Amino acid sequence: MIKYTTFTILFILFIVPALMASLIKMIPADDQPGYGDMGRVSVYGIRDFTQYFVSKNKNLVAIGTTIKNPNLKNKKDIIFNLYDNNDNLIRTTTLNGFNIGDGDFIKIIFDVVPDSKDKKYSFILESPDAKEDEIIEVFLTKETDYILNYSYDDETHLGGAPIVTFHKPDSRLETVKLVYLNLFSKWQMN
Amino acid sequence: MNMRKLLAIAIALRLLVSGLLFHPDIKTIAFQTSFLKKGIVNIYPYLINNKASLSLKEEFVYFPFTYLTLGSYQAVISNFLGNDFDNWLADAGANSVVNNPNIIKYLIFLKFPLLVMDISIAFLLLNYFKKREDGEKAFTLWLFNPFTIVLIYAFSNIDIYAVLLTVIAFLYIKREKLITASVFLGLAISFKLYPLLFVPFLFLKSKNIKDKILTTLIPISIFVLSIIPFWSSAFVKSALVSGLSVRIFSPSFGIGFSESIIVGLFLLSILFFSTYLFDKQSLPLRGKKIKLFNYFVILLLIIFSFSHFHISWLLWIAPFLTILVIQKPSLKWPIFFWAVFAISIPLFYSDRAMTISLFRIYSTWYDLLPTPFTFIQKLYDAYNFQSMLHSVLAGLSVVMTYKLIKDD
Numbered sequence: 001m002i003k004y005t006t007f008t009i010l011f012i013l014f015i016v017p018a019l020m021a022s023l024i025k026m027i028p029a030d031d032q033p034g035y036g037d038m039g040r041v042s043v044y045g046i047r048d049f050t051q052y053f054v055s056k057n058k059n060l061v062a063i064g065t066t067i068k069n070p071n072l073k074n075k076k077d078i079i080f081n082l083y084d085n086n087d088n089l090i091r092t093t094t095l096n097g098f099n100i101g102d103g104d105f106i107k108i109i110f111d112v113v114p115d116s117k118d119k120k121y122s123f124i125l126e127s128p129d130a131k132e133d134e135i136i137e138v139f140l141t142k143e144t145d146y147i148l149n150y151s152y153d154d155e156t157h158l159g160g161a162p163i164v165t166f167h168k169p170d171s172r173l174e175t176v177k178l179v180y181l182n183l184f185s186k187w188q189m190n
Numbered sequence: 191m192n193m194r195k196l197l198a199i200a201i202a203l204r205l206l207v208s209g210l211l212f213h214p215d216i217k218t219i220a221f222q223t224s225f226l227k228k229g230i231v232n233i234y235p236y237l238i239n240n241k242a243s244l245s246l247k248e249e250f251v252y253f254p255f256t257y258l259t260l261g262s263y264q265a266v267i268s269n270f271l272g273n274d275f276d277n278w279l280a281d282a283g284a285n286s287v288v289n290n291p292n293i294i295k296y297l298i299f300l301k302f303p304l305l306v307m308d309i310s311i312a313f314l315l316l317n318y319f320k321k322r323e324d325g326e327k328a329f330t331l332w333l334f335n336p337f338t339i340v341l342i343y344a345f346s347n348i349d350i351y352a353v354l355l356t357v358i359a360f361l362y363i364k365r366e367k368l369i370t371a372s373v374f375l376g377l378a379i380s381f382k383l384y385p386l387l388f389v390p391f392l393f394l395k396s397k398n399i400k401d402k403i404l405t406t407l408i409p410i411s412i413f414v415l416s417i418i419p420f421w422s423s424a425f426v427k428s429a430l431v432s433g434l435s436v437r438i439f440s441p442s443f444g445i446g447f448s449e450s451i452i453v454g455l456f457l458l459s460i461l462f463f464s465t466y467l468f469d470k471q472s473l474p475l476r477g478k479k480i481k482l483f484n485y486f487v488i489l490l491l492i493i494f495s496f497s498h499f500h501i502s503w504l505l506w507i508a509p510f511l512t513i514l515v516i517q518k519p520s521l522k523w524p525i526f527f528w529a530v531f532a533i534s535i536p537l538f539y540s541d542r543a544m545t546i547s548l549f550r551i552y553s554t555w556y557d558l559l560p561t562p563f564t565f566i567q568k569l570y571d572a573y574n575f576q577s578m579l580h581s582v583l584a585g586l587s588v589v590m591t592y593k594l595i596k597d598d
Contacts, residue, residue: 001331001335002196002199005334006203009203009336009339009340010203010206012336013210013211017549020546020559021552021553021556024555024556024558024559025558027555028555031285178553179552179555180552182552183210183553186289186290186291186294
């Protein structure tokens with residue numbers, strides 16, 4: 001009983017977190033910034049939204065942000081196009097408003113962009129078939145070290161959507177190692 | 191293994207779980223009770239009136255004794271932990287809270303009173319049995335079962351104050367000192383309402399009218415006296431209309447014309463009146479006394495079988511089941527499976543804090559993983575799955591109840 005309980009507790013504390021870490025398929029580069037008080041912009045019809053950002057790590061695989069779908073009215077296609085620094089289209093993904101709640105954190109997943117570390121990218125979010133009463137809304141926040149600027153209605157401003165970039169880890173073992181390094185950084189009694 | 195070594199390993203395991211697993215309730219409660227050291231005695235209206243300016247908006251749902259006990263303890267440890275500790279308590283950022291480099295230290299300090307209560311229960315169990323050997327078995331079983339370690343330290347279970355006082359009360363019941371027992375029950379009720387359900391059975395066990403009045407009035411008076419200074423609409427709204435009363439009395443079946451039979455109350459009534467009509471009258475004729483232990487266990491089995499319980503409630507029954515395992519070894523495996531099913535049900539609730547989020551100190555990346563609820567939902571109706579687990583638990587409870595009644 002003593003051995004069984006000791007083993008069970010140590011298993012929960014040290015093996016379960018490793019098993020869970022090994023299931024993580026993508027790692028966020030940062031926490032999502034707060035929405036701030038910069039308002040929101042509507043995306044529908046010809047009104048698209050362009051965001052310029054820096055990928056802080058390699059293997060860029062997804063962009064996450066919060067999107068409003070007021071009254072869940074948008075049930076149209078939402079197209080996401082990712083461009084490199086030379087404005088070459090490198091990835092494209094289509095979502096559907098039907099799957100987006102009002103204020104959901106949405107991860108837009110695409111094929112891995114391998115050598116993305118410290119490179120500048122932009123994406124355009126559009127919903128060309130959506131009418132004025134079928135808008136989706138993108139929140140805005142101030143610029144950060146990776147959220148550079150955004151274009152909307154033919155104007156460019158600092159900041160943009162409160163995005164998080166996600167990156168594919170090199171290996172499961174790498175993720176486990178990073179999780180434990182993070183834990184041990186808090187293992188102090190000062 | 192000698193007692194000291196056993197205790198050292200038990201404490202080490204508990205400190206590890208205390209420091210590494212984080213349920214956000216401990217921080218919310220610590221934030222709320224931190225106002226005592228700032229001179230706020232009546233916390234209930236204070237939190238409601240200052241909601242707009244406070245970083246954490248939740249109301250204080252526990253009774254005044256909990257506030258005063260935890261608040262006093264925190265006033266002492268704050269001297270060691272410094273201003274950064276107060277800043278951490280007030281931090282409302284989901285990620286910054288767990289990324290604080292001192293979080294392990296803070297959690298160990300905050301959960302230390304639980305350790306004291308937990309070890310105290312182990313020593314009470316050690317002295318519960320006539321045979322020293324049985325006491326040692328109970329002591330070891332209490333200290334070395336993963337269920338109570340997880341229930342107390344992962345979920346920061348402050349119900350342990352009421353549990354300890356209830357165990358003390360039960361020890362006095364065993365020694366036929368019912369008045370003293372009723373005092374401890376009163377103190378336990380002042381922390382958590384559930385021991386109030388034991389009072390009618392104490393009433394039945396009392397020998398004469400005077401004792402019956404005293405064993406009923408004493409716990410209720412202690413509870414009333416403990417809440418009167420705090421009485422306000424804020425207190426009633428935040429703490430008195432508790433999850434217990436709402437959850438125990440919610441499952442019901444209709445009998446027409448908007449009337450229904452409340453399952454929990456129905457079964458508790460059966461238990462009470464059968465105790466009165468059968469045991470109370472027939473046992474003395476056979477030279478036996480009412481064994482309140484069995485009724486306490488059955489009462490709790492009813493609660494867990496027929497209500498949507500919070501995981502922390504499982505601690506209420508844990509000392510009784512520990513005793514039962516030693517007293518009736520034939521129930522060892524049924525009790526083990528009962529514990530497995532009981533602890534599994536809340537783990538499948540649609541609440542990240544029950545499972546994945548407990549590990550957020552390790553990494554906030556776990557937020558990307560599905561909870562057991564979400565995982566099941568992909569394969570099957572998760573609520574139906576919970577119902578299946580709960581049905582098995584209820585079935586097992588009925589069998590254990592039958593065995594308890596039949597054997598005694």
